[in-house]
Amino acid sequence: MYVLALYGSPRKDGNTDILLNDFLKGITSSTPEAQIERVYIRDLSISPCSCQDDNICLKTGECFIKDEMTPLYDKLLRADIVVLSSPVFFASVPAQVKVIIDRCQALWSRKYILKNIPPALPGSRKGFFISVGGTTRLVSASAEREGKDIFSGIQTTMKYFFKSINVDYVSNLFYEKIDSKGAILKHPTATKDAFEAGRKIYIIPP
Numbered sequence: 001m002y003v004l005a006l007y008g009s010p011r012k013d014g015n016t017d018i019l020l021n022d023f024l025k026g027i028t029s030s031t032p033e034a035q036i037e038r039v040y041i042r043d044l045s046i047s048p049c050s051c052q053d054d055n056i057c058l059k060t061g062e063c064f065i066k067d068e069m070t071p072l073y074d075k076l077l078r079a080d081i082v083v084l085s086s087p088v089f090f091a092s093v094p095a096q097v098k099v100i101i102d103r104c105q106a107l108w109s110r111k112y113i114l115k116n117i118p119p120a121l122p123g124s125r126k127g128f129f130i131s132v133g134g135t136t137r138l139v140s141a142s143a144e145r146e147g148k149d150i151f152s153g154i155q156t157t158m159k160y161f162f163k164s165i166n167v168d169y170v171s172n173l174f175y176e177k178i179d180s181k182g183a184i185l186k187h188p189t190a191t192k193d194a195f196e197a198g199r200k201i202y203i204i205p206p
């Protein structure tokens, strides 16, 4: 059992780092044999997608750029669980995370154009997303319709990210009004929620 944990915040030991650590502790509590690989996106040097004319990856399924994204492709396709934590930045993910998502166009192409990624058995590969935002989440139906919910943009991006890497987006945790470093520790349930979500991830039905 291989878990790929992607830390998406540029802020070391910030709120989303804390929650992802708790999520992983939950996994270890229920599945001690799980092999967990932690990837701190802020430490990677990854260039943005920069195809100019012909999108070569649409023909080959490979990205022509060779950098610290290159070894991540296999890991993204191999993991049983891919868990990503990321703060909301301008209604989306931080640029460092978006660069990785955009570079997954090569995997999108393998899946949807070249059709050479075998379909995963339902529920056999799972994606989980953890996010926080500094402002207030507007939860009224009209706010949601108008896309005012602070997580609606980032959630849509995650949906397409997880599809492109061929995992089921099983669930997420979102916390509003969490801004200063470590503020999440004052939330009444967040760290416990993250631990519980990790503990149960292997048994969430597809």
Ligand SMILES: Cc1cc2nc3c(=O)[nH]c(=O)nc-3n(C[C@H](O)[C@H](O)[C@H](O)COP(=O)(O)O)c2cc1C
Binding pocket: 009, 010, 011, 013, 014, 015, 016, 017, 086, 087, 088, 089, 090, 091, 092, 132, 133, 134, 135, 136, 150, 178, 179, 180, 181, 182
């Ligand atoms: C560049 C930048 C953009 C941000 N944009 C938003 C935003 O659009 N909505 C929001 O609710 N919070 C926004 N925030 C606040 C962060 O989501 C918040 O500080 C969060 O707690 C950071 O999580 P971290 O400690 O894991 O980095 C922004 C913060 C920064 C630095």
